[in-house]
Amino acid sequence: xxxxxxxxxxxxEEISPSKWFPLFRHTVKLPGGHIMDDYFISKLGDVxxxxxxxxxxxxxxxxxxxxxxxxxxxxxxxxxxxxGQTPLCAAYAELEQETGAAADNIVLLGELKTLPSKNFSTLxxxxxxxxxxxxxxxxxxxxEIEVVMLTAxxxxxxxxxxxxxxxxxxxxxxxxxxKSNLK
Numbered sequence: 562x563x564x565x566x567x568x569x570x571x572x573x574e575e576i577s578p579s580k581w582f583p584l585f586r587h588t589v590k591l592p593g594g595h596i597m598d599d600y601f602i603s604k605l606g607d608v609x610x611x612x613x614x615x616x617x618x619x620x621x622x623x624x625x626x627x628x629x630x631x632x633x634x635x636x637x638x639x640x641x642x643x644x645g646q647t648p649l650c651a652a653y654a655e656l657e658q659e660t661g662a663a664a665d666n667i668v669l670l671g672e673l674k675t676l677p678s679k680n681f682s683t684l685x686x687x688x689x690x691x692x693x694x695x696x697x698x699x700x701x702x703x704x705e706i707e708v709v710m711l712t713a714x715x716x717x718x719x720x721x722x723x724x725x726x727x728x729x730x731x732x733x734x735x736x737x738x739x740k741s742n743l744k
Contacts, residue, residue: 566592576601604681609651610639610729612670612737613662613692620716620734621692622725623659624707635709635719636730638662639684648685656689660708661698664689671736675729686733713738 569590577584583605588598613621624635640655642648652667670686700706711719716734719725 607642652687664692
Protein backbone atom coordinates (compact mmCIF):
# COMPACT_ATOMS: atom_id res chain seq x y z
CA UNK A 562 0.00 0.00 0.00
CA UNK A 563 1.26 3.46 -0.90
CA UNK A 564 1.86 5.86 1.95
CA UNK A 565 -0.12 9.06 1.36
CA UNK A 566 1.60 12.12 2.80
CA UNK A 567 0.12 15.41 3.91
CA UNK A 568 0.97 18.71 2.28
CA UNK A 569 3.02 21.19 4.28
CA UNK A 570 1.38 24.56 4.85
CA UNK A 571 4.04 27.24 4.32
CA UNK A 572 1.83 30.32 4.61
CA UNK A 573 -1.77 31.45 4.84
CA GLU A 574 -3.20 34.83 3.83
CA GLU A 575 -6.80 35.91 4.38
CA ILE A 576 -8.00 37.55 1.16
CA SER A 577 -11.77 37.84 1.59
CA PRO A 578 -13.43 41.16 2.36
CA SER A 579 -16.49 39.32 3.74
CA LYS A 580 -17.10 37.71 7.11
CA TRP A 581 -19.81 35.64 5.39
CA PHE A 582 -17.38 33.95 3.00
CA PRO A 583 -13.87 33.86 4.47
CA LEU A 584 -11.35 32.99 1.79
CA PHE A 585 -7.67 32.14 2.30
CA ARG A 586 -4.74 31.78 -0.07
CA HIS A 587 -2.33 29.01 0.91
CA THR A 588 1.22 28.38 -0.14
CA VAL A 589 1.86 24.67 0.25
CA LYS A 590 4.71 22.26 -0.30
CA LEU A 591 3.63 18.98 -1.87
CA PRO A 592 5.24 15.70 -0.75
CA GLY A 593 7.34 15.63 -3.95
CA GLY A 594 8.78 19.06 -3.15
CA HIS A 595 6.68 21.16 -5.58
CA ILE A 596 5.52 24.52 -4.14
CA MET A 597 1.99 25.75 -4.93
CA ASP A 598 1.34 29.39 -4.03
CA ASP A 599 -2.21 29.66 -5.34
CA TYR A 600 -4.28 27.13 -3.41
CA PHE A 601 -7.50 28.69 -2.12
CA ILE A 602 -9.73 27.44 0.70
CA SER A 603 -12.73 28.75 2.59
CA LYS A 604 -13.34 28.55 6.31
CA LEU A 605 -17.10 28.82 6.33
CA GLY A 606 -17.40 27.44 9.84
CA ASP A 607 -18.84 24.32 11.34
CA VAL A 608 -22.52 23.53 10.94
CA UNK A 609 -24.97 21.56 13.06
CA UNK A 610 -27.83 19.79 11.29
CA UNK A 611 -30.65 17.92 13.02
CA UNK A 612 -32.65 14.93 11.79
CA UNK A 613 -35.87 15.52 13.76
CA UNK A 614 -38.09 12.43 14.09
CA UNK A 615 -41.54 12.71 15.68
CA UNK A 616 -43.33 10.12 17.83
CA UNK A 617 -45.23 9.16 14.65
CA UNK A 618 -41.94 8.51 12.82
CA UNK A 619 -42.33 11.57 10.62
CA UNK A 620 -39.34 13.71 9.75
CA UNK A 621 -39.45 17.48 10.21
CA UNK A 622 -38.01 19.36 7.24
CA UNK A 623 -37.65 23.03 6.39
CA UNK A 624 -38.36 24.51 2.99
CA UNK A 625 -36.56 27.77 2.36
CA UNK A 626 -34.78 29.86 -0.26
CA UNK A 627 -30.99 29.47 -0.53
CA UNK A 628 -29.41 32.32 -2.42
CA UNK A 629 -26.14 30.50 -3.21
CA UNK A 630 -28.00 28.18 -5.59
CA UNK A 631 -30.96 30.55 -6.12
CA UNK A 632 -33.42 27.78 -5.36
CA UNK A 633 -35.91 26.78 -2.72
CA UNK A 634 -34.61 23.74 -0.87
CA UNK A 635 -36.11 21.04 1.32
CA UNK A 636 -33.63 20.18 4.08
CA UNK A 637 -33.25 19.26 7.71
CA UNK A 638 -32.90 22.24 10.10
CA UNK A 639 -29.30 23.46 10.29
CA UNK A 640 -27.11 26.42 11.07
CA UNK A 641 -23.61 27.68 11.73
CA UNK A 642 -22.03 26.85 15.08
CA UNK A 643 -21.46 30.33 16.52
CA UNK A 644 -18.21 31.26 18.27
CA GLY A 645 -18.31 30.02 21.87
CA GLN A 646 -21.18 27.64 21.13
CA THR A 647 -20.91 23.84 21.08
CA PRO A 648 -22.24 21.94 18.05
CA LEU A 649 -24.82 20.29 20.33
CA CYS A 650 -26.10 23.66 21.61
CA ALA A 651 -26.30 24.86 18.01
CA ALA A 652 -28.36 21.79 17.12
CA TYR A 653 -30.91 22.50 19.87
CA ALA A 654 -31.02 26.19 18.92
CA GLU A 655 -31.49 25.60 15.18
CA LEU A 656 -34.21 23.01 15.73
CA GLU A 657 -36.18 25.44 17.87
CA GLN A 658 -35.46 28.54 15.79
CA GLU A 659 -36.26 27.08 12.36
CA THR A 660 -39.15 24.75 13.29
CA GLY A 661 -40.43 25.66 16.75
CA ALA A 662 -39.71 22.07 17.75
CA ALA A 663 -38.04 20.68 20.83
CA ALA A 664 -36.73 17.23 21.71
CA ASP A 665 -35.88 15.62 25.03
CA ASN A 666 -32.61 14.28 23.73
CA ILE A 667 -30.49 15.15 20.71
CA VAL A 668 -27.61 12.78 20.04
CA LEU A 669 -24.68 12.87 17.65
CA LEU A 670 -25.31 10.85 14.50
CA GLY A 671 -21.95 11.58 12.89
CA GLU A 672 -19.48 14.16 11.65
CA LEU A 673 -19.21 14.84 7.92
CA LYS A 674 -16.65 16.82 5.97
CA THR A 675 -18.18 19.01 3.31
CA LEU A 676 -16.13 19.74 0.18
CA PRO A 677 -12.87 18.79 1.96
CA SER A 678 -10.54 19.96 -0.80
CA LYS A 679 -11.78 23.57 -0.63
CA ASN A 680 -13.63 24.06 2.65
CA PHE A 681 -12.35 23.85 6.21
CA SER A 682 -15.48 22.85 8.13
CA THR A 683 -17.35 19.98 9.74
CA LEU A 684 -21.03 19.19 9.56
CA UNK A 685 -22.17 17.81 12.90
CA UNK A 686 -25.22 15.63 12.29
CA UNK A 687 -27.63 14.96 15.14
CA UNK A 688 -30.83 13.00 15.55
CA UNK A 689 -33.68 14.33 17.68
CA UNK A 690 -36.09 11.53 18.56
CA UNK A 691 -39.62 12.36 19.72
CA UNK A 692 -39.28 15.88 18.32
CA UNK A 693 -42.42 17.92 18.76
CA UNK A 694 -43.42 21.36 17.51
CA UNK A 695 -44.27 23.31 20.64
CA UNK A 696 -43.92 27.00 19.74
CA UNK A 697 -43.73 29.42 16.82
CA UNK A 698 -40.57 29.57 14.72
CA UNK A 699 -38.04 32.39 15.23
CA UNK A 700 -36.34 32.66 11.84
CA UNK A 701 -33.50 35.10 11.18
CA UNK A 702 -34.31 38.23 9.20
CA UNK A 703 -32.98 36.56 6.02
CA UNK A 704 -35.09 33.41 6.48
CA GLU A 705 -38.61 32.58 5.39
CA ILE A 706 -39.17 28.97 6.43
CA GLU A 707 -42.01 26.52 5.87
CA VAL A 708 -42.05 23.45 8.14
CA VAL A 709 -42.80 20.23 6.25
CA MET A 710 -43.58 16.85 7.84
CA LEU A 711 -42.67 13.77 5.78
CA THR A 712 -42.84 10.02 6.27
CA ALA A 713 -39.76 7.93 5.44
CA UNK A 714 -41.45 6.81 2.21
CA UNK A 715 -42.11 10.42 1.22
CA UNK A 716 -38.51 11.42 2.04
CA UNK A 717 -37.15 8.64 -0.14
CA UNK A 718 -39.54 9.49 -3.01
CA UNK A 719 -38.42 13.14 -2.84
CA UNK A 720 -34.75 12.12 -2.83
CA UNK A 721 -35.30 9.92 -5.89
CA UNK A 722 -37.29 12.64 -7.70
CA UNK A 723 -34.63 15.26 -6.90
CA UNK A 724 -36.91 17.48 -4.82
CA UNK A 725 -34.61 16.76 -1.88
CA UNK A 726 -31.21 17.38 -3.45
CA UNK A 727 -28.95 18.82 -0.75
CA UNK A 728 -26.09 16.40 -0.12
CA UNK A 729 -25.86 16.98 3.64
CA UNK A 730 -29.55 16.21 4.16
CA UNK A 731 -29.37 13.09 2.00
CA UNK A 732 -26.19 11.93 3.75
CA UNK A 733 -27.63 12.37 7.24
CA UNK A 734 -30.92 10.71 6.30
CA UNK A 735 -28.96 7.76 4.90
CA UNK A 736 -26.73 7.61 7.98
CA UNK A 737 -29.80 7.69 10.23
CA UNK A 738 -31.42 4.84 8.29
CA UNK A 739 -28.22 2.75 8.28
CA LYS A 740 -27.63 3.20 12.01
CA SER A 741 -31.30 2.48 12.78
CA ASN A 742 -31.02 -0.82 10.89
CA LEU A 743 -28.01 -1.83 13.02
CA LYS A 744 -30.02 -1.76 16.25
